[in-house]
Amino acid sequence: MSTSSRFAVAVHVLTLMAWADEESLKSEQVAESVNTNPVVIRRILCELAESKLVVSQTGAFGGSRLAREPEKITLLDIYRAVESPGVFSLHRHPPSSRCPVGVNIGTVLHNVLGEVDSAVEQVLSNITIRDVVARLRPCVSSSSTLVKKKNGTRPQAVAVRN
């Protein structure tokens, strides 16, 4: 239904950052994992930064990291940060004002779709990035180990050999 992958990408990005712990990630590293262009990532990172979910630093050795602990970032926060609100759209053009159904269907639909949106938000508000990481971990087999830099000043790509 939705033609946008922004929510999925944003969750992916924040999960990467939770996975990378305190280490800040460059847009190019993230783009490699998401398999897209760094500018696409930076656009989403800007929206996430506006919603205070990440902090970014410009300049050499800059990058982005989570603005708070993973357990304090819900999928609802992310949804609100990167998607336009409302699961469904109403009519493109307002219905006829000469028809009793046409005049009032908008109000009824507005109420119904409000219930739908609430249900979605309810689900999203109960899942945090920490939960996503927890759900992710069992999927990562023991042969997959995250390459973490130890003391280099140049963070390596968040990647795994296998």
Add this chain to the structure above:
Amino acid sequence: MSTSSRFAVAVHVLTLMAWADEESLKSEQVAESVNTNPVVIRRILCELAESKLVVSQTGAFGGSRLAREPEKITLLDIYRAVESPGVFSLHRHPPSSRCPVGVNIGTVLHNVLGEVDSAVEQVLSNITIRDVVARLRPCVSSSSTLVKKKNGTRPQAVAVRN
């Protein structure tokens, strides 16, 4: 989020038909209430007919009417008939297979989005067209009266003077 108004239009269409009771409506009448082109309506009617929510008749004095009572048509039926499933989309291109997060985020997102979809379906399954009509009726002031044909063979537009 959604860029399609098909669900809203489909609910509008079926509500009109419930309002019109047994009387069959022509796509042009419906289009007038929805404020769009009759072909747009017929396209949606075809999908609704495939899902056995309406029956249409070709030929002179044809038209469409509900295939069953309004209380036996839920918004979930309509949603499934006219929208592609899934509230959110996943990544356009599959993420990197060289990153432990990239490899498995799809599975986790699939589960999460499944929960979201279930919540939406739960809400929609508990609302019928009969409920929509019931919610609509109080909005229609007493000055707004539906013009119903009494015995003519040519149904008039579902419209109201005011």
Add this chain to the structure above:
DNA sequence: CTAACTGTAACTATATTGGTTACAGACGAT
């Protein structure tokens, strides 16, 4: 100062939706 980042504009490609015209086929009325 320089190298390496982010933020952002501008442009393109692609996809989806809806609006429109046109017409074949169905079917009731006469």
Add this chain to the structure above:
DNA sequence: ATCGTCTGTAACCAATATAGTTACAGTTAG
């Protein structure tokens, strides 16, 4: 039988949204 009035559907266009891409100004660590 044929005529007028419908639906079903193809074909096309316009509008919109998304994301991919290039380019570059501005920021910052060293």
